[in-house]
Amino acid sequence: MIDPVSTGSVSDRIWDQVPIGIVVLDAECRVQHWNGWLAQKTAIGEKDAQGKTLSELFPNFRSPRLQWAVEQAITHLSPQVLSQALNQFVIPIHTRFSGRHGTSMMQQHVHVAPLTGRDGRIQAVVSIMDVTESITRSSALIEVAQKLQHDSNRDALTGLYNRRFMWEWLVQQLKLCNRHAHPLGCLLLDIDHFKMINDTYGHDEGDQVLRSFAQVAQDRLRDSDILVRYGGEEFAALLPHCSPQDAIDAAQAILQTVRKAAFGALPAGKVTCSIGVSWWTVGHPVTGEELLKCADKRLYEAKQGGRDRVVPGALSTV
Amino acid sequence: MKLSALELDALIEVANIGMNRAATQLSALLNDAIAVTVPKVHIIPLNDVASALGYAKDEAAVCVWQGLGGQIAGTAMLMFPSQESRSLVNALVGSVPSLAGIDMRTFEHEAMTEIGNIIISSAVAVISDLLRGAIMLSTPNYVEDNLQNLINERVGNEERHDMNVIVMFATLRAAQRDVHGTLILLLGVDSVSKLIARINAVLLGKLDD
Numbered sequence: 001m002i003d004p005v006s007t008g009s010v011s012d013r014i015w016d017q018v019p020i021g022i023v024v025l026d027a028e029c030r031v032q033h034w035n036g037w038l039a040q041k042t043a044i045g046e047k048d049a050q051g052k053t054l055s056e057l058f059p060n061f062r063s064p065r066l067q068w069a070v071e072q073a074i075t076h077l078s079p080q081v082l083s084q085a086l087n088q089f090v091i092p093i094h095t096r097f098s099g100r101h102g103t104s105m106m107q108q109h110v111h112v113a114p115l116t117g118r119d120g121r122i123q124a125v126v127s128i129m130d131v132t133e134s135i136t137r138s139s140a141l142i143e144v145a146q147k148l149q150h151d152s153n154r155d156a157l158t159g160l161y162n163r164r165f166m167w168e169w170l171v172q173q174l175k176l177c178n179r180h181a182h183p184l185g186c187l188l189l190d191i192d193h194f195k196m197i198n199d200t201y202g203h204d205e206g207d208q209v210l211r212s213f214a215q216v217a218q219d220r221l222r223d224s225d226i227l228v229r230y231g232g233e234e235f236a237a238l239l240p241h242c243s244p245q246d247a248i249d250a251a252q253a254i255l256q257t258v259r260k261a262a263f264g265a266l267p268a269g270k271v272t273c274s275i276g277v278s279w280w281t282v283g284h285p286v287t288g289e290e291l292l293k294c295a296d297k298r299l300y301e302a303k304q305g306g307r308d309r310v311v312p313g314a315l316s317t318v
Numbered sequence: 319m320k321l322s323a324l325e326l327d328a329l330i331e332v333a334n335i336g337m338n339r340a341a342t343q344l345s346a347l348l349n350d351a352i353a354v355t356v357p358k359v360h361i362i363p364l365n366d367v368a369s370a371l372g373y374a375k376d377e378a379a380v381c382v383w384q385g386l387g388g389q390i391a392g393t394a395m396l397m398f399p400s401q402e403s404r405s406l407v408n409a410l411v412g413s414v415p416s417l418a419g420i421d422m423r424t425f426e427h428e429a430m431t432e433i434g435n436i437i438i439s440s441a442v443a444v445i446s447d448l449l450r451g452a453i454m455l456s457t458p459n460y461v462e463d464n465l466q467n468l469i470n471e472r473v474g475n476e477e478r479h480d481m482n483v484i485v486m487f488a489t490l491r492a493a494q495r496d497v498h499g500t501l502i503l504l505l506g507v508d509s510v511s512k513l514i515a516r517i518n519a520v521l522l523g524k525l526d527d
Contacts, residue, residue: 083428
């Protein structure tokens, strides 16, 4: 390390004092100069680095992007930017703090520029900025955003989507239904005699029944369907690309599975549900509100008809 | 400035070679098959740029520019409509949820700067090979503004009537989506003449200077 006060020219002293890495490479990517920052961060002194290629200094080092950038700088005098977003890092340097950004490597913003020497030979000056801290900060923000988004769309008890999400989703989905003329099925499900379950077995057991019911219904649906906690013991399932008959079949499948399933302390057969089914088709284009209102009416009919059953029907017959 | 069909073909060829080189680099960098195609090349007066590019007067554009010096002087600008640039960045870097209604990727300029830098330097390298002399490029800059302001910033009032613009419409096909960008070279009449003369020399087989 050059003494910052007493020795060397001003530019030499700046060279070793700036808080960025500067390495000068020749056309073969051999190190011509290596500044103090790099020596300190990599624990490789300038003398040891001199004349070596980056792959010799860092086994497993391979950066075709840097090689191309050096070539562009030297043969075409063309400066190059290597972003952290697309490259992460160019020189492998381990950071000494926990990697919240998912890596323990220093994240770098790199700039490569042509440098004409006194002999007229062109080399590439590579400057490396440590951007680990700002990347850590923005990935923490992104994590927060992801968590907030997840929480604001989900029901805390069952982990299912909530009504807020459902309405946003449904508005978009019905536009797609219109554009591509594909049908959409809507199921409104209600656990029979849920108040009695709660009163008899207690609220903890009631919550467990809600969670298990959500799981049972989810397992009978496709990945592309969405299941929503609609109210207390009421759930809505929306099935894109699903004909009325397929929606009725899906409702029957859920009904049968619920009948046969044990829910926590409640043996099989103790828990049943009623399901109202409605649909959007090209022949029956309805609004989201009408779709849910119709399913609600069918659900009411299922309850009136003795529960533990599926009642389907389109809007025109409401 | 009017170009002959042959001159225009040669210029399209130059643009194509440049974009193919850029595509090779982008594919390696993004670990994905990236294609950059050049459907049209025009040389037009500066005042006609906005209408040729089909940008509305106040439409925001994303621009990466690098200054050109040496054999030819001017500015190389790669422009994308704002929305296209955002969807490109989302496709390449991954989309993230908005935080309190703020799209976090709006602050992601670096990736776009690098992509612009690769495309501009690939295209300019082919031109500089053609001219057999160095074209110096400045470091890349990222700006968001409407087209008129972007150009005004790069071209002084007195130069304006003397400027020609080489417009290369390019389509970047990445991650199953097409993003339409335009590479424009703002050049003085002298620079354009020099370039066309050189193209003619090559076309006529006069490869020696």
